[in-house]
Amino acid sequence: MNPTGSPFAIAEIGALLGDPARANMMLALIAGRALTAGELAWCARVTAQTASGHLAKLTAAGLLAVQSQGRHRYYRLASPLVAQMLEGMQVVAAVQGPPRYRPKSRIDDALRAGRTCYDHLAGRLGVALADALIARGCVVLSNDGGEATESGMAFFRRLAIDTAPRKGRRRCFCRPCLDWSERRPHIAGQLGAALAERCFDLGWIQRVRDSRAVVVTTKGQSGFKREFGITGEALMPEADPPPVPLKTAV
Amino acid sequence: MNPTGSPFAIAEIGALLGDPARANMMLALIAGRALTAGELAWCARVTAQTASGHLAKLTAAGLLAVQSQGRHRYYRLASPLVAQMLEGMQVVAAVQGPPRYRPKSRIDDALRAGRTCYDHLAGRLGVALADALIARGCVVLSNDGGEATESGMAFFRRLAIDTAPRKGRRRCFCRPCLDWSERRPHIAGQLGAALAERCFDLGWIQRVRDSRAVVVTTKGQSGFKREFGITGEALMPEADPPPVPLKTAV
DNA sequence: GGATCGCTTCGGCCGCTGCCGAAGCGATGC
DNA sequence: GCATCGCTTCGGCAGCGGCCGAAGCGATCC
Structure with a gap:
């Protein structure tokens, strides 16, 4: 036709x-x-x-x-295919689109701090997690794929993160997913889902009601630092300090 | 908002x-x-x-x-991101959509037989290539990613397929891409692109003018059989035999 | 059994947008 | 320099589709 x-x-x-x-x-x-x-x-x-x-x-x-x-x-x-398609569109929208002005909202900030992306973690938290795992040699990511290293598998097992192979073969069960807010990859695929699930189970993160946003709990603050070495603003719900300290309040 | x-x-x-x-x-x-x-x-x-x-x-x-x-x-x-997004939409369209009647056209048949998908091969040819490489243990694919095995890397080097690592790390340079016509994965990513490029260079396949379709040349017929063990309809431009042999032509 | 609730269907309004003919504009060819 | 070509801009038309108010329908509550 x-x-x-x-x-x-x-x-x-x-x-x-x-x-x-x-x-x-x-x-x-x-x-x-x-x-x-x-x-x-x-x-x-x-x-x-x-x-x-x-x-x-x-x-x-x-x-x-x-x-x-x-x-x-x-x-x-x-189906997950639909979610993947939407992710792909969001990435293009974020990367290609002109850096348009977006009215900063609390909700938007919360999503940028941390959110679920279908079944895995994204936002500053998701990216920080990916960075930490890469830095420790647990996973390797490229444009076209990702894989867990042997030491990474051991690390995940120690944290009781489910790495049992599901119909796919061992190791290639992790893929990079470009983050629309950070514009850097985070970890998706089976590993990403297992990672997120374990963080919920451990009580490190909690969903925000009526939203995809997640917040790091107090337990999570220490957990992410202890196990992944993540500190600072990656764990903070709000990125920006108050713009002007009200030194001379009326 | x-x-x-x-x-x-x-x-x-x-x-x-x-x-x-x-x-x-x-x-x-x-x-x-x-x-x-x-x-x-x-x-x-x-x-x-x-x-x-x-x-x-x-x-x-x-x-x-x-x-x-x-x-x-x-x-x-x-950018390639746009191409990837379009692929994602095509997959959803093909998989989710009702199996609508599509008037069979020569062009459509040609595309189903073999085509380029941005920079790699798809269609029956692309899927057959992926199947062959999987069967020979050259690559491993799952929903979330793919990787080349050690023996696969040797195989690719022997065929002079460019496997030099590009900014990403070794091995995770291959990803599955769901084929909208075959509804099964073929090989995309750096490896997929290198594979397609090499096939063009070897004169095994040729682009069809004004189209994404590719046809297998005579040289390709023997080449794909010799190196990948691919034979039969995966190499044929037209899938279906003529419906009724005109035994009694007028 | 009547009131309420969640959701869908129907009907009419209206604004957006895709379409093409005509005209304009810059590059190329002779 | 004039004709041609490839592409864009302008203007007006027409149709599609989203929106809501009103009404209908089934499930639930009391």
Whole structure:
């Protein structure tokens, strides 16, 4: 049909994701948890009936999966492939896009500090974790892939991080994922997921209600320092010090 | 601003890619070569003035890069990240989408047989190559990454495939890339690019004019069989035998 | 069983945007 | 210097699609 031979499918997906309301819904779901239609309507800042139409389209296109439960309908991303696609778009948006002014918001700051990216950690915390593991020779990352070293595997086992091979072979179970806020890679893939899960289990980090943001707990402050040597602002919820110290308060 | 904290950037990219004309332009450029505005207009099946508007938008958004040369303007994808994003969208489109009826076309068949995917090989040929390398223990692929084995590195050196490490570290220079037509992984990343380049240099494959499709040459037929053990329909430009042999031609 | 709630469907409004014809502009060719 | 070519800009038209109010439908609560 068209000279490149490829179907119009990209245009369909693009059109779906091209509406701000739908894009916001998808972004809200990138955290990996299922949300109700009402919650997604709120996320997208539209009324319930408008959201309903959007969700129907996204579901029909196979981007979302839906499950009815009582009088609620829970929506989630249809597959990890969709999450990966969204990540890819976010990366391009962050890297290519003009460094546009974004009104600094508390929520944005919280996400930049630390967040989940589908099933692994991103933001300053995620990048710091990756940096620490690279510096210690536990993992090696490149543009095209990543792998855990032998010493890295031992390190992960010691921390009780699940490194059992899942259908894929040993070692190539880790991949770099470019961080849209830090513009540097963090660790995704099976290892990234296991790492994040273990941090939650240890009580080092906690999800922020209604958000993908995560905060480091007091226990996490010492844990990340002890095990990974991470200190300072990578663990802080807010990056910037107060801009002007109010020395002469009125 | 929005509750997920992420900017509206995904919506902007989606809206750009959501127009069939623009999507076709991007797909035409995924082959990696630069095309003129006129060629892209033809690909998108729109007039020159319409194409001009689209190209201006794509360039302003940082998805395309443009270079003037005489009275031509050459457009290409702004970065490999953009190509990777498009691949990701194609995969989702192919995998999630309903198995819609696509009018079988010669062009489509040619692309399914073999094509370049930005800088590496895809289609039946690309997948067969990946399968062969996996079967011979040259590479290992999983969902999250891939690596070349020691014996694989020796194999590649013997074929004069460039395996010199580029800024990334040794070995993790290969990644799986899900094939939209075969729905199975082929080899991308530095190794995938080097592999494809070597096949072109050896005269095993040739680009089809005005297309991402590649065809296996006679030399390639024997070469792929000798070095990779690939035979049969993976090397054929057309998958299907003629449906009904015209035994009683008029 | 009536009230409430969560979600969907319907209908009409309206704004955005893609489309092309015509014209303009710079580079090339003769 | 004039014709041609490749591309862009302008202007006006037309259609698609998102939005919300109102209404409908099923599940839940009391």
